Amino acid sequence: MASTSFWMDIDIAPDAGVLDGVRECDVAVVGSGIAGISTAYELCKRGKSVFVIDRGRICGGMTSRTSAHLAPLCDDLVSEMAKIRGKEATTLFCDSQAAAVDRIEEIQKKEKIDCDFRRLDGYLFQGQGMPADIIDEELEAVRGVGAPVHRLMGVPFSGCENRHVLRYPKQATFHPLKYLAGVVKACRENGVTFYRDSPVEEVTEENVIVTVKTARGVIRARHAVVATNSSISDRFAIHTKTAPYRTYVITFEIERGALPDALYWDTEDPYHYVRLQPGPANTDYVLVGGEDHKSGEADDAQDRFRKLEAWARGLISGLGKETHRWSGQVLDTIDYSGFIGRDPGSTNVYIAMGDSGQGLTHGVAGAMLNAGLISGEDHPWKEIYAPGRVPLKAAKNFMAENVTALKSFAEYVAPGELTSLEALTRGEGGIIRRGLEKIAAYRDNDGALHLNSASCTHVGCHLHWNSFETCWDCPCHGSIFDVNGQPINAPAIGSLARVQE
Ligand SMILES: Cc1cc2nc3c(=O)[nH]c(=O)nc-3n(C[C@H](O)[C@H](O)[C@H](O)COP(=O)(O)OP(=O)(O)OC[C@H]3O[C@@H](n4cnc5c(N)ncnc54)[C@H](O)[C@@H]3O)c2cc1C
Ligand code: FES
Structure with a gap:
């Protein structure tokens, strides 16, 4: 089966044009994934004139390959983040991610977007052969940041009745492309112009004017937000603080009600993640993901899908036929939060990158933060996402991830x-x-x-x-x-x- 995600059949704004000639606006947003589209939304609602420009189709990047759990705690465990960032920054981080989910809920309600948004419980469960103390340590850390959490035994998977579990209330999920199609519609109604098939070749800044250049056109703007998943404006420094990982997803049919509608993920490394998506009549779809590896370090996707399917069929009874399989990439950061805010060394260029597997909430939180900063507001999340931060306590992760570059250059000989x-x-x-x-x-x-x-x-x-x-x-x-x-x-x-x- 070829790689096709569950959401890719939706082409958002197929009528968007190619950038041609010289245009002017308040803010040029480069990249039309969840980060770019949400940024355009926040800015146009503040009265700014905004252009969004993408290399390909609108929202055809990693956002169209997501699994769309809206789980606002730290993806790499709150206990791990607290060790590196401390309790105060971790609390602020979790608050900002929860605020992003609230914002999605608010926008879909306000703009009347039919996108299957719903609040539900999330279950972190002890993985096969994993120690129970990860769950206890995480319970303490999550309580420490003031997020609601309950300790229990068992998830509704075969043979998992005695696994140690944390239940997080008030998580959420949705259909990401239906949601973003609605946000794009709202943006257009507020004057935002979208350009597709227009790769940006350069973002430069002179005399407080930012110039965004493509082969056929130029946008001159007071500010630019580079939301290209991995920044194209910062050439190197920031990239040493992130590492790309490929992750795999399969979708199966299941009879409605056979598995309670919730988010599930385990404590294995790499972890498995599971969610449901409503289908027609009496059918739901189960999305099962995992089997991550560092990008480029394996080319064995079919083995990984086989393992993922065996894991899913072993645990979830009543799984029907497979409907989709695909992979995508996430950018882990060495200290667990993204890089969002003013691009170091520039005056009016802002970036949003480093999704750490929770790129949807990062994208929306980043939009709220960057739109606030561009509008001259101070923001309580500014420091935890500051692109220029030097995470000294993450030195071990920095060394581990940057060995890849050394290994890669050695391959030339x-x-x-x-x-x-x-x-x-x-x-x-x-x-x-x-x-x-x-x-x-x-x-x-x-x-x-x-x-x-x-x-x-x-x-x-x-x-x-x-x-x-x-x-x-x-x-x-x-x-x-x-x-x-x-x-x-x-x-x-x-x-x-x-x-x-
Ligand atoms: C399999 C999988 C499962 C995931 N599960 C979850 C999850 O459950 N929850 C969660 O929160 N996150 C999840 N993520 C992460 C999340 O989906 C992504 O981090 C997020 O969608 C990235 O959004 P983005 O806007 O930063 O990037 P993208 O969606 O990639 O958008 C960037 C855009 O920039 C454009 N671009 C790049 N270069 C240029 C250029 N030079 N000129 C013009 N345009 C350019 C691209 O074409 C693209 O459209 C998952 C990711 C994957 C792959
Ligand atoms: S992405 Fe940096 S060298 Fe390839």
């Missing part, structure tokens, strides 16, 4: 995976060495070769083939390229250098 281009079968990709050069080679289903440099155009790490998604993944900071060498995920802006056969 290693032999290629292929001995010759003839060895490449249709639909396959692989790395071949030619002299000092490493080539990312792909043979399409018609037999034609697509040859590009294997060097990422961000800062040069060595690319890896992803056979399930048919793309090239960069293990260092999350760039992804299609088989023609075009970037499909930031921070890369430029396409891969073409190589002659």
Whole structure:
């Protein structure tokens, strides 16, 4: 089964144009995922003129690949965050994430968006073979930040009656693309213009005017918000504080009522995550995710899906046929909160990146924070998300994640995976060495070769083939390229250098 997410059939704003010529506005928002669209919404409601510009279709990035749990606690455990950030910052972080869920609830109500939004319980349960004390430690930490939590035994999965569990009330979920289609409609009614198929090549700043440049057009604005999932305005420093991870999701049919509507995730590492989505008649869909690994460090998606399916069928009785499978990428930060606010070293450019697996709530909290800062308001969340922060206590995570870059550069002196281009079968990709050069080679289903440099155009790490998604993944900071060498995920802006056969 090819990679297609449960939400991808919705094309938001297919009528949006391509940026052409010179335009002026108060704020240019680069990127139209949940972070960019929510930012445009907050700003237009404050009376700002806003343009949103995207490289591809509107909301066609990682937001269209999410599983959409709206779970406002720390994704990497509140106890872990408190160890690095302290109780006060962790409390503020959890408050801001909860405020983001409240804001989604408020917007869908106010704008009358039919998006299956609902409040429900979330269950963190002891994973297979995992110690119970993780649950006790987490209980104490969550109580410490003042969030509601209850300790109990068992979740409604087979064989999990005696697992230790925390129940979090007042979590939420929704259909992310239906929600964002409604937000885009509200934005347009408030004067926001959306541009699609317009890759931004440069964001520069001079005399308090920000210039956003594409191949065919220019936007001049008082402020810009770079919401490209991974920043394209900051070239390097901030990227050393994040690490890309690929995660996998399968969806199955299930009879309505067979599994209570709730969010579920376990304490394994990487953890499994489960939620329901209402379907037609008496059918629901169960989304089951997990099997994460560092981007580019594995190309075994089908094995991972097999494991995910075996895990799900072992635990959830009555699972029907599979309907979708897909993967996507999240950007973990070394100290567990995103980088949101003024881009270090600039005056009027703001960024929102570093989703840590809770990028939907990060996107909405980031929109609230950046819109406030641009409007000249002070904001209590400013410090916990400050892009320039130096997280000294996260030095261990910093070292662990940045070893990837060193390993990646070392790959340039290693032999290629292929001995010759003839060895490449249709639909396959692989790395071949030619002299000092490493080539990312792909043979399409018609037999034609697509040859590009294997060097990422961000800062040069060595690319890896992803056979399930048919793309090239960069293990260092999350760039992804299609088989023609075009970037499909930031921070890369430029396409891969073409190589002659
Ligand atoms: C499988 C999976 C499950 C997840 N589950 C959850 C979950 O349960 N809960 C949760 O909160 N989060 C979850 N996440 C994370 C969350 O979905 C993402 O972090 C979030 O959607 C990212 O939103 P974004 O707006 O930052 O980025 P995106 O949605 O990727 O939007 C960025 C946009 O910027 C555009 N862009 C990039 N470069 C340029 C350029 N040069 N010029 C113009 N445009 C550009 C892209 O085309 C894209 O449309 C999950 C993610 C995945 C992959
Ligand atoms: S994403 Fe930074 S080098 Fe590739």
